[in-house]
Amino acid sequence: xxxxxxxxxxxxxxxxxxxxxxxxxxxxxxxxxxxxxxxxxxxxxxxxxxxxxxxxxxxxxxxxxxxxxxxxxxxxxxxxxxxxxxxxxxxxxxxxxxxxxxxxxxxxxxxx
Amino acid sequence: xxxxxxxxxxxxxxxxxxxxxxxxxxxxxxxxxxxxxxxxxxxxxxxxxxxxxxxxxxxxxxxxxxxxxxxxxxxxxxxxxxxxxxxxxxxxxxxxxxxxxxxxxxxxxxxxxxxxx
Numbered sequence: 001x002x003x004x005x006x007x008x009x010x011x012x013x014x015x016x017x018x019x020x021x022x023x024x025x026x027x028x029x030x031x032x033x034x035x036x037x038x039x040x041x042x043x044x045x046x047x048x049x050x051x052x053x054x055x056x057x058x059x060x061x062x063x064x065x066x067x068x069x070x071x072x073x074x075x076x077x078x079x080x081x082x083x084x085x086x087x088x089x090x091x092x093x094x095x096x097x098x099x100x101x102x103x104x105x106x107x108x109x110x111x112x
Numbered sequence: 113x114x115x116x117x118x119x120x121x122x123x124x125x126x127x128x129x130x131x132x133x134x135x136x137x138x139x140x141x142x143x144x145x146x147x148x149x150x151x152x153x154x155x156x157x158x159x160x161x162x163x164x165x166x167x168x169x170x171x172x173x174x175x176x177x178x179x180x181x182x183x184x185x186x187x188x189x190x191x192x193x194x195x196x197x198x199x200x201x202x203x204x205x206x207x208x209x210x211x212x213x214x215x216x217x218x219x220x221x222x223x224x225x226x227x228x229x
Contacts, residue, residue: 043220093216
């Protein structure tokens with residue numbers, strides 16, 4: 001089965017609110033995690049990444065939190081905009097072969 | 113930087129024919145490229161890892177004789193779906209890792225939609 005999974009398959013957010021997308025992973029050896037955004041009919045787009053020696057990393061309007069104790073990853077999007085509507089995938093990196101394992105994805109829909 | 117392109121973006125073919133999909137890293141050299149397939153409303157499933165100048169390694173359950181992968185240069189990998197059948201219809205996406213870096217980040221192409229009639 002998948003080693004990375006998401007708690008909720010869909011998330012509906014009011015425009016302007018903050019979004020939180022969660023992800024659980026099972027491989028405690030994973031050392032690198034990435035969040036990708038995929039719009040309909042397009043390839044995944046890199047959003048933000050974090051290494052296992054960190055617990056928080058911030059980008060532009062996005063923050064990734066990593067809790068290694070419970071093997072949990074989250075993506076926070078501030079002031080969600082209509083353009084943020086997409087499917088969001090977390091991915092974990094296998095340290096030996098650089099393969100990525102993807103979670104099931106969360107579909108984020110922004111309400112105007 | 114780190115742009116990956118795919119060609120074609122969409123292809124429709126008859127059952128039994130072969131289809132070639134190209135994946136190019138436009139502004140960097142990629143020692144490793146990955147091929148994924150994605151069914152509607154599903155996640156990405158890794159098919160194979162393509163290393164420049166060597167044979168591709170396939171994930172369990174992926175037929176290497178059906179999905180031929182060639183990585184002839186540091187900027188180009190091709191996936192050929194041989195004797196395509198309707199069940200091969202899917203969204204095929206490639207990704208690339210940059211050469212000379214320890215970064216595990218994969219940059220993805222825009223995907224190729226394959227429809228086999």
